[in-house]
Each structure stands twice: as structure tokens, then as C-alpha cells.
Amino acid sequence: MKKSLMLYLFLLAILMNIFTYMFYSREVKFEKERYDKTTKRLRDSINLVSGKLAEADYFSLEHNENAQNYFDNTASGGKVILYEKLIPAVTEKLLDLNENPNGNPYTGQDIIDGKKFIINKIKVLNHRWIIADYSNGELWGEVLLKYFVDDKENITFEVNQSWLYQK
Missing domain, CATH: 1.20.5 (Single alpha-helices involved in coiled-coils or other helix-helix interfaces)
Incomplete structure (x- = not known):
């Protein structure tokens, strides 16, 4: 067992x-x-x-080689403008204009109801165009800007078209 x-x-x-x-x-x-x-x-x-x-990112200066080559002026005796430094410089200059008491002049909008329009977000599309978002706290819109960089690296802007959305 x-x-x-x-x-x-x-x-x-x-x-x-x-x-x-x-x-x-x-x-x-x-x-x-x-x-x-x-x-x-x-x-x-x-x-x-x-x-x-x-x-x-297809429409972006960081990924557009043709737009980057636009800033290579060595063939005409000019100097090279690095897009890595240009994008922050353009963004900073445009955002600094928000300090204007009448609002950012490149929004294409005047003061409405005592509130100024300021630019919130910016995207540098290529060597010539910028798209930006702006608002005054109640209303918002978008603006298409042209920008120019001269030989002395001075940056100027021009409003091409501005759109203000309805409430």
C-alpha cells in the first residue's frame, strides 16, 4: 500500500x-x-x-530648401542669413510690436471696444510669407504678412490680408 x-x-x-x-x-x-x-x-x-x-510642416521655412537658399547671397557678394537665427528674430520683432498702446499694427485691425489686438502665434512659411493668429480677448483672426530682410538684416513687415472672425 x-x-x-x-x-x-x-x-x-x-x-x-x-x-x-x-x-x-x-x-x-x-x-x-x-x-x-x-x-x-x-x-x-x-x-x-x-x-x-x-x-x-510642408509650408515651413525650416523644411523648404528653396526658401532657405533665398537668404544665401554669397553669389551676389552679400552675406548669408541663417534661417535658424532669422525665424526667432522675425518672431521676436513681430511680438515686440504687441507692446504698442494701439495694439500690434500688423494685425490689420484697429482698437475695438477699447481692446487692442495683439499677435499670439506666428508661423514663418517661407522666405517671404508669415501667417499669424491675433486676438483682443473677445475677437480673433488671422493675418497673412509679407516680410522683407535687407542687406543690413533689418526686418520690415507688410500686411497682405487680414481676417477677423465673427463672434
Whole structure:
């Protein structure tokens, strides 16, 4: 009786070991497959977002080589204006005009209800155009500006078109 009990316990232990081994080996395989699926899905998402970012930055001085070459005046005896330094300079100069008591003159809007219009956000599109968002706290709009950089790196602006949205 003792021998048969030991034999049953031994067989039970072997069966438990086999089931435990099968369970953990399948769990590892399942986790690996789940990891691979998640990784693939994340890579697809990253590629999608990268594509959308590249599409959104199509009209941008940072990604437009022809517009960047416009500022390379070495062939005509001028100097090179680096777009990496130009974009912050243009942005800073345009935002500094917000301090004007009558509002930023390049919004194309006068004071309405005693509130001045200031520029909030700027995007330098290429070597000639800027698009900007402006508001006075209640009304908002967008403006398309031309900008010019002379040989002495002075920056001037010109309002091309301004649009004020309705309430």
C-alpha cells in the first residue's frame, strides 16, 4: 500500500510538473506575441504621426530648401542669413510690436471696444510669407504678412490680408 501511494504521488508530481511547464511556456509565448503586436501597432502610430507632421510642416521655412537658399547671397557678394537665427528674430520683432498702446499694427485691425489686438502665434512659411493668429480677448483672426530682410538684416513687415472672425 505504501508503494502504491508513493507511485501515485510520484505520478501526480510528474503530471503537475508537466502542466506547470506547459502553462508557463505558453504564457511566455502569449506575452511575446502580445509584445510584438503592441510594438507593431506603436511603430505604425509613430509612422502615421511622423507623416502627418511632415505634411503639416510642408509650408515651413525650416523644411523648404528653396526658401532657405533665398537668404544665401554669397553669389551676389552679400552675406548669408541663417534661417535658424532669422525665424526667432522675425518672431521676436513681430511680438515686440504687441507692446504698442494701439495694439500690434500688423494685425490689420484697429482698437475695438477699447481692446487692442495683439499677435499670439506666428508661423514663418517661407522666405517671404508669415501667417499669424491675433486676438483682443473677445475677437480673433488671422493675418497673412509679407516680410522683407535687407542687406543690413533689418526686418520690415507688410500686411497682405487680414481676417477677423465673427463672434
